[in-house]
Amino acid sequence: MSMKRKVAILGATGAVGQRFIQLLQGHPWFQISVLAASERSAGKKYKDACPWLMETELPEEIAEMSVVNADVKSVEQAGEVDLVFSSLPGDLAGPAETHFGALYPVFSKASAHRMDKDVPLFIPEVNPDHAEMVKIQQKLRGWKGFITTDPNCSTIQLAITLKPLMQFGLKQVMVSTMQALSGAGYPGVSSLDIIDNVVPFISGEEEKMEAEALKILGKYNSAGCNVQNAIFQLSASCNRVNVKDGHLESVFIKLEQDPIIDEIEEAFANFQGEPQRLKLPSAPVNPIVVRHEKNRPQPRFDRDAGCGMSVVVGRIRKDPIMTFKYMCLGHNTIRGAAGGGILSAEFYVSKGLA
Amino acid sequence: MSMKRKVAILGATGAVGQRFIQLLQGHPWFQISVLAASERSAGKKYKDACPWLMETELPEEIAEMSVVNADVKSVEQAGEVDLVFSSLPGDLAGPAETHFGALYPVFSKASAHRMDKDVPLFIPEVNPDHAEMVKIQQKLRGWKGFITTDPNCSTIQLAITLKPLMQFGLKQVMVSTMQALSGAGYPGVSSLDIIDNVVPFISGEEEKMEAEALKILGKYNSAGCNVQNAIFQLSASCNRVNVKDGHLESVFIKLEQDPIIDEIEEAFANFQGEPQRLKLPSAPVNPIVVRHEKNRPQPRFDRDAGCGMSVVVGRIRKDPIMTFKYMCLGHNTIRGAAGGGILSAEFYVSKGLA
Amino acid sequence: MSMKRKVAILGATGAVGQRFIQLLQGHPWFQISVLAASERSAGKKYKDACPWLMETELPEEIAEMSVVNADVKSVEQAGEVDLVFSSLPGDLAGPAETHFGALYPVFSKASAHRMDKDVPLFIPEVNPDHAEMVKIQQKLRGWKGFITTDPNCSTIQLAITLKPLMQFGLKQVMVSTMQALSGAGYPGVSSLDIIDNVVPFISGEEEKMEAEALKILGKYNSAGCNVQNAIFQLSASCNRVNVKDGHLESVFIKLEQDPIIDEIEEAFANFQGEPQRLKLPSAPVNPIVVRHEKNRPQPRFDRDAGCGMSVVVGRIRKDPIMTFKYMCLGHNTIRGAAGGGILSAEFYVSKGLA
Amino acid sequence: MSMKRKVAILGATGAVGQRFIQLLQGHPWFQISVLAASERSAGKKYKDACPWLMETELPEEIAEMSVVNADVKSVEQAGEVDLVFSSLPGDLAGPAETHFGALYPVFSKASAHRMDKDVPLFIPEVNPDHAEMVKIQQKLRGWKGFITTDPNCSTIQLAITLKPLMQFGLKQVMVSTMQALSGAGYPGVSSLDIIDNVVPFISGEEEKMEAEALKILGKYNSAGCNVQNAIFQLSASCNRVNVKDGHLESVFIKLEQDPIIDEIEEAFANFQGEPQRLKLPSAPVNPIVVRHEKNRPQPRFDRDAGCGMSVVVGRIRKDPIMTFKYMCLGHNTIRGAAGGGILSAEFYVSKGLA
Secondary structure, eight states: OTTSEEEEEETTTSHHHHHHHHHHTTOSSEEEEEEEEOTTTTTSBHHHHSOOOSSSOOOHHHHHSBEEESSHHHHHHHOOOSEEEEOOOHHHHHHHHHHHHTTSEEEEOSSTTTTOTTSOBOOTTTOGGGGGHHHHHHHHHTOSSEEEEOOOHHHHHHHHHHGGGGGGOEEEEEEEEEEOGGGGOSSOSBHHHHTTOOBOOOTTHHHHHHHHHHHHTSEEETTTTEEEOOSOEEEEEEEEOSOSSOEEEEEEEEESSOOOHHHHHHHHHTOOOHHHHTTOTTOOSOSEEEOOSTTOOOHHHHTTGGGGTSEEEEEEEEOSSSSEEEEEEEOTTIIIIIHHHHHHHHHHHHTTOO | OTTSEEEEEETTTSHHHHHHHHHHTTOSSEEEEEEEEOTTTTTSBHHHHSOOOSSSOOOHHHHHSBEEESSHHHHHHHOOOSEEEEOOOHHHHHHHHHHHHTTSEEEEOSSTTTTOTTSOBOOTTTOGGGGGHHHHHHHHHTOSSEEEEOOOHHHHHHHHHHGGGGGGOEEEEEEEEEEOGGGGOSSOSBHHHHTTOOBOOOTTHHHHHHHHHHHHTSEEETTTTEEEOOSOEEEEEEEEOSOSSOEEEEEEEEESSOOOHHHHHHHHHTOOOHHHHTTOTTOOSOSEEEOOSTTOOOHHHHTTGGGGTSEEEEEEEEOSSSSEEEEEEEOTTIIIIIHHHHHHHHHHHHTTOO | OTTSEEEEEETTTSHHHHHHHHHHTTOSSEEEEEEEEOTTTTTSBHHHHSOOOSSSOOOHHHHTSBEEESSHHHHHHHOOOSEEEEOOOHHHHHHHHHHHHTTSEEEEOSSTTTTOTTSOBOOTTTOGGGGGHHHHHHHHHTOSSEEEEOOOHHHHHHHHHHGGGGGGOEEEEEEEEEEOGGGGOSSOSBHHHHTTOOBOOOTTHHHHHHHHHHHHTSEEETTTTEEEOOSOEEEEEEEEOSOSSOEEEEEEEEESSOOOHHHHHHHHHTOOOHHHHTTOTTOOSOSEEEOOSTTOOOHHHHTTGGGGTSEEEEEEEEOSSSSEEEEEEEOTTIIIIIHHHHHHHHHHHHTTOO | OTTSEEEEEETTTSHHHHHHHHHHTTOSSEEEEEEEEOTTTTTSBHHHHSOOOSSSOOOHHHHTSBEEESSHHHHHHHOOOSEEEEOOOHHHHHHHHHHHHTTSEEEEOSSTTTTOTTSOBOOTTTOGGGGGHHHHHHHHHTOSSEEEEOOOHHHHHHHHHHGGGGGGOEEEEEEEEEEOGGGGOSSOSBHHHHTTOOBOOOTTHHHHHHHHHHHHTSEEETTTTEEEOOSOEEEEEEEEOSOSSOEEEEEEEEESSOOOHHHHHHHHHTOOOHHHHTTOTTOOSOSEEEOOSTTOOOHHHHTTGGGGTSEEEEEEEEOSSSSEEEEEEEOTTIIIIIHHHHHHHHHHHHTTOO
């Protein structure tokens, strides 16, 4: 037990922070040692600092832990730390992650540093070689630690499905999303805004999707310590729907080649990444699950596939304009947030990078 | 009062039939004389034949009317009839509408005859000249009456927004829909299927959208008594969301020209059709309402625009792949069904065609 | 037009404040002259100070009005004021209403002064004589104005149905509520708290219901300038459900007498109050509407009865323990808040008290 | 494995039947051998006979089983049967269960035989001695098998909480329910009936609750082979809310004694029944879980307590009229249906009665 790496969670009281806590219970490699959040929560017992939103019980020992302020000094005083998960809110994340990154490996779910030139935007199944970038980042910045980032939740699941399509010459991606409430955090979306309604706008989301996917699927250039964007085009239209968890995306794809549907299905279904080869603790057996029913994937039925770490694809069909179209669904706070972050950390650890 | 045209409603007990009843209350030109439905309801008082689903009260005199079977003989015995609205279910609509069409002008909301060569697929703001086709239909079939049809609910609102884009050279339309529960009729979607969920499939809907839009926006050829399809391409992906009324659509458009956003907005906002020029009783002042808030249109807030007869457009923005993208929303059982049917009938009457 | 009374709305940016604005459009007696709110909104145009939550459009002239701070000086500078509606949040309401009450008639929807000895807790159909209390309040306090209050939203609709039961000797009332989201204001209830859920707790609500009903139905004692509580007992259990508007209450009643169901129904259906006799502009024809369907009242279908000013009662039936049971439903932000406040003001004005 | 009892499920395609299938996967004592349903499904593979509604996957071997008609001959031909679970719809259940009961132990979730004089209405924690009644039932009817029944879903959870209150002299119970959608089966409640709504009526539910609780908590009289009803009174008001699973009940209790809240809490928390003492496979550690948060139990957070077999109680507080009030919540298709039926069967088996 004492051999486990000690982790600090920055932003531990938020919706993603709670998911980190839930998923790290009984984790074979990681052990929570420090819970940090904003000043408002600092000094309180965790159970008093926030309402627990998970359907599983708040673990007793977490409930009694004191929350500390999310600065390096407070965290170091609070406990031993080997690595850091950050789900701080946007405005706090930028500077805080820089301070922590100088000292520790920081696995960030925040958007602040995603587009930094020397920071990986990382999905272990999709761009495992980008992880190497942190070695040069450390050298350039003179840091003991580093920052690596996870993409936006709606981007992660899409990018995983795009990866096996690269072999066919990916040219254009058009996507219209139907995103879950938990993606907005807590309290997040007011019930009065969403009952009997859809909100066709999520601030900054379309821009993130359109920019991030190109970096994730881009080519890592170790000489320049940067990523050369992939050359396909992406257009997104983002909507919030009255669903608790699970982003559903309607995707239209243009390829250079014209594979038949069976070939596309196979490419999805057979896709395997480094986490599967390395048998990482949080890796799903299949990063992509293909369903053949005419009306799937559906958020309530498919979001927990692979313990929330698989992306579920369905309704793969030819398209009158593009090459083909399909639906994809992922659990936005597991694969799309805390689970994705933990899998990234597992990958870095297994490669000796963290 | 006695000068009003007498109308029979076929399928009067269904969700669309009820909306016909609601919207025809106090109509200046039309008066309900016969309520017809399937055998199961025939012989019952209307109030006992179905649960009333509208939020307004069931009118007293309708409640007490007897429902008759939806065959010509039963309807003729039940009352005087000048024209017929049909919202019969798919399997019954085909033959029944043929029988009624031989004798009466039939305004159909069913899909059975939409793609018939000599039958208009009609939206009075979009293709008013197609109405002329019924004169030739009558001649060819030797009928006293005729059949004219309304498009599918998700197609109507889209087609209205496409019309003013034709001037820019419409080439491609990609649309992902988020459709309301009432589109599936009553009892329709089970609550267990939709709570905390989205269903990414509506049987036949994508095929209807992809075929119907081309006919609606096509060119009427009076010589051949047919319509030459418009030449743009359309791809649809259809989803059911947990919203009572109001279909929301995420639309991506490719044009031959490259108008600036202001020009597109003006084209939408200034669009006027024959119903507006004729000041038909059910015509909205603006067929298309443009909203400028960053998060509109939304079903609950915008579905009642123009008494449910306006289509509301918003989020008009440039697109990285296509020319531009936007959201559009329409009330699926008013403009998309009963209200659309009534407006069509008003148009035919005002033109002396019915 | 210039003869209309000028009204200031304190708390104009909140959910109830917006309803005040909506309901006062075109009001024959009242005209909005000042919109006041907390410091955060002061100085902004109304349209920039809050998201408009009503399904009807924000009136143009309101959108452009400047919001001022809810203190007497700021309000007086902003415009002429004859009377004041207050829907300030709890902590601000107490002192602010006292300052305004010294100068103006204040119609308060806040709870701060409801149980003050010399302040009416007022429903014009139920305890019209309590309004007289403000004359003595003015004398005692040396005020030009006064404070009168409306009960809690869940209490108002219940109290209206209890009034006609007093004749049978009301002894005990047990009530379990299912309350709408809008009762918690905006943003109020997080969507993550209520999707696929019920929350069986509303802070302070049970205590309010149990205390307020006794004062409302109590006897006004002009000598002491106070109210002698009614002597029945009331127990409440309050729940929040996933409904936008309309509180539904399950009520069990013990009476001294044992009337048959028909007598109770008649007492409900025939109940008329002063607002009906005075034909006040906002008075519904029937304060209580009785429905006979086995499954009514329902929030979505019945909340707009009497333009949201009627309370709808149904399922009146004998009870194995108490005398009888029934369901009642009222629109919580119309009759239960802004509409109730406006009706109160109409009553005071018509009686020459304001 | 071959030592497991073979079970037939009557009504296997319905919502409760599916839950039986889900819960019996990997059961240590029972193995599904026959799936039976109405004629409509007979002859089809299970996967083609009904849409699978559970969030877990349909087990492969169940998917491929043929569904047979729910008559004795068809079931016997289909496979070996040791005992029968029935969740047939009301009209079919009566005669079918009689035919099966003559030959097999029948554990019925249907209401048809619940009030039969010689049939137990059984909850193993509450009235374990009633199980003995089947021995006399067999003798009187000359049957090899027997029928035993489970109460209505809303009654089961209430009755479990009433049992430990009997020691204080239970006199009166008033309950207002907020019941989940799955209680109405599939397709059950139309989404159009429940969106933004509550339906304050469930056919026959109040009558069942008011009658069944008295039999369950009554005294078994072996001489007469009947049950003498308990002598307390019960009044119910039943509502359907927009929640997937989990009935929430607001309960008011009058006792002869006047225990303090702590004593009541202890009585709930310490309650143990025969299933706990026998350590039956489906028995929860605690039949009643007491929560102390001010806003619990809530359906989404508490319905899975004890794998859906515990009843969760909260908000225990003094009442101004009765002795005290509380909220209780149970999973209506686990403890309230299939899980309850399986626990009953485990009890009968462990006692050598089946």
